Structure formats: C-alpha cells, structure tokens
Amino acid sequence: MTKLKMGMIGGGIDSFIGIVHRMAAVMDGHIELVCGAFSSTPERSRISGEQLGLPPERIYGDFREMIEKESRLPEEKRMDIVSIVTPNYLHYEPAQISLEHGFHVICDKPVTMTLDEARKLAKKTEDTGLVFALTHNYTGYPMVKQARYMVRSGALGKIRKVAVEYFQGWLNTKLEDTGHKQASWRADPKRSGKVLTMGDIGTHAENLAEYITGLKIESLCADLTSHVKGRILDDDGSMLIRYEGGATGTLLASQVATGEENNLRIKVYGDKGGIEWRQMSPNTLIVKWADRPTETFRTATPFAGFGKASQLASRIPAGHPEGFIEAFANIYKNFALTVLSKKEGKDPDPEWLDFPNVHDGVRGMAFIETVVESSQSEQKWVRMNN
Secondary structure, three states: OOOOEEEEEEEEOOOHHHHHHHHHHOOOOEEEEEEEEEEOEEEEEEHHHHHOOOOOEOOOOOHHHHHHHHHHOOOOOOOOOEOOOOOHOOOOOHOOOOOOOOOOOOOOOOOOHHHHHHHHHHHHHHHHOEEEEEOHHHHHHHHHHHHHHHHHHHOOOOOOOOEEEOOOOOOOOOOHOOOOOOHHHOOOHHHHOOOOOHHHHHHHHHHHHHHOOOOOOEEEEEEEEEOOOOOOOEEEEEEEOOOOOOHHEEEEOOOOOOOOEEEEEEEEOOEEEEEEEEEEOOOOEEEEEEEOOOOOEEEOOOOOOOOOOHOOOOOOOOOOOOOOOHHHHHHHHHHHHHHHHHHHHHOOOOOHOOOOEHHHHHHHHHHHHHHHHHHHHHOOOOOOOO
C-alpha cells in the first residue's frame, strides 16, 4: 500500500498536541512521518527529530527551510503532506507557503489569526486544487457522525433548537504567569489572536453544531468575560444564536468552570425527536422521541438506523472504548484517502470527504470576529458574514 510522506511543523517531543497528531496520523497505515521542523529553535527541533528517529538531513531548523528543501527532493522521496501543529499565529504562513510549493495541508484550529487570512488561504487552496483539512477532531467521533446522519436524514424532523456547551476549568487561575507553556501562548493576543476561550474551545462548539445540523449561523448575541484578574483575553463566553431555517440556539464556553475537565456537550431538537452527545462519554448517543421511549445508541453496534459514516469511523468491536485519538485519526484517515485518490487521478469516495476543510476554517474565523464585535457592541444581534 502506498503511504503518504508527512512533514510536521511544530509538535516537538514536549508538545501534547504534537504527540496526538503523530499517533493519529499513523493509526491506519496511510501516513508516515519523514521530516519536520518541530520547534521555534533549530536546536530544539534537532533534539525532537532525533528522538523521533528521523535522519539528520530531514530535521529542519524552521518551516521555511523544510518546505523549500523538501520541494527540491525527488518526488519519490519528498514529503507529500504537511501537518501544522503550532500556536495560532503560526498557522497562516506555513500553510500558505506549503500550498504554494504543492503540498497538501492538515492544520490545527483555528485556521488563522484573522478572517482575511482565512479567506486568502481558502482562495489559495481552491486555486491549487490541493487538499486542506482542519483538525476539528470532535467531528471524528462515530456517535457524532451518527448524530449528523440522523439530523441530515430527517429522522428528528425540522430542527428547532441547538444547545452546545464546552466547559473546562484548567484556566481557573492565572496559569499563564507561571510559565505554563499551553496557557502562556493561548492568553497572549500576539500569539492566539483576538480571543482565548472562544478561539480555543468556542470554535469547536461552533463547528460541532454546524457539522451535525448542517445549519449555518446567521446572527448571534454574545457576551465575553475575563473572570481572572489581569487576564487580557476572554476566559468565559455566552451567546444566543439564530441559525438559517429558523432554528435557535445557545453556545456556552468557559475555561474557568471550576472542577470541569473537558465537558463538551451538544443537544439538538427537532419537531420529531432530539439527540444528546457528550465528549466525556463519546461512545453513547442519547436519542429522544416524541412518541416512543428514549433510545441509547452505542458505537460499533450497527443496528437498523445506523449511518454508514458512523460504522466506518469505528475500528474495534462494540464495548471497547474509542476516544480522542481515534477521532483525530478519522480526520487523518479521510484526509489521507482523499489525497491518495487525487495522486492516482481518481475521485475520492464521498465518505472520504467527511473532514473539516479550509471553508470550515473561514466559518470559524467569521464566528470569532462576529462574537468579538457582538460582545463589544450595544446592539443586540450581529449578523455573521464569512
């Protein structure tokens, strides 16, 4: 089987998310790591590359060197795809340069620092015809795909209400002042952008709601707050949402919800039924009906009513927990199969195109900018325009 050769930008050995990306990328056997620029300094990049077992000539001091030198290698040796796992401010330039040199891209979210950058990246992706995936990993869970199938198939009827919340407690104190790596860049507007919590986890909630329902946000009324004294950016946010087609919703996101771990939850209600899914119990989907008892759907139990995408997203028999890394891997798998199809001159199967793309990234940046505008405005409703 042909494997795609991957180069990684960021994600050194002391990085949490870099390790997750590497495990997810190789899980299904379609991708192998061949090179990288793993850190902000050449020395740290070299140490990470050596510990990952890469040859010295494929460990680069920065992403520009990696992209330039890899592009000059013979096709059978050079990387095919670039995985970008850096802080937000280092998404746009590496992605843009990678596309310019003919490399497919898979990037962490949010896609860029600004909506203008996101639009430029979308245009570059379209102009090159290359594949761009965005790792909104929660869309990779089998039961999220099942929820999407039930909504899109009309099983729940016309959607009326969408309630999504994402609560964490890890920024309950001013952790960024202690030298904590993950907190320090997220709380720094020069590296994370206009928002902290709404960019870090609020965009996940926004993307999850639109992915499951297929409904786009039309307008919203938002309130952003910084509860921790001295923190520049938001650590808590609440909003009312109006979706296209008349559905209404709420979105709550907080990283100062004391005691919470990673409590992402979504509820969607139609005029025939509703669904509820929680990331901390990801193998279970609760389905509620107006005219019959509540049902519990479980991962890898393909009874009547299960969609094909949810079945394809499971790797092991029912009752064996599948979680965060497997959801990440489902995005990498579909991205890889799509790229491999294009390399062979074939159209990818429709199921393989089931991953967040650069246009989802544009939606995410439009969401962030609209939330900020609404929170700073005395106007109740602000229209979202991507």
